[in-house]
Amino acid sequence: MPHFEEFYADKLRGALGVTDAESVLDLRGASREQAAASIQDMLERSRFAQSKSVAIRLAPPPEGGGETLFQPVGKALLEAKKRGWIERLQTLPAQDGLGFYVVLAGKPETER
Template identity: 80%
Template structure:
């Protein structure tokens, strides 16, 4: 972005990444079933604790192209966002590799009596 200082360009890109997250879920090298189980476990556990931010790292496509976990993971996370389990969902910045940055909603606060 030639018309912005790098600091402001990063803000526009939404550069929250691995170093900004409270936890990292590294799914590089995991197969689809293991990755889905790990994500579902993370989402289920988040319902009972305080909200936190997580960077989810995925393996890049193999040499010559091929399937990655990006699309199935994205669908699962988007569904969780629709159900209110995730407050913020975005891709990781390019320097962090393939993956997502999510802000988990955590346990809903009960209204004071």
């Protein structure tokens, strides 16, 4: 959309979801420890690779309510965003279920 700034063009396109991501990290069924390790591994690897988008899928709350991985994973991703490891962080659209759409910053360009 050449007549819109990218931010507004994204608003018109709607929320980015699983089909827009280059890869998917599926944490449905993972324990809290497994999820934390997977997120940390993804973030560490991303610092030495090119920028890419990742959809992180999480399990919905159990029947009758209960805890999900949304808060602990969200905190870890927010901390990584503050460090500059994540360029974009948003929740997945409702039709994709619980999770996040993340654009990893990747390896920084070095001056030559």
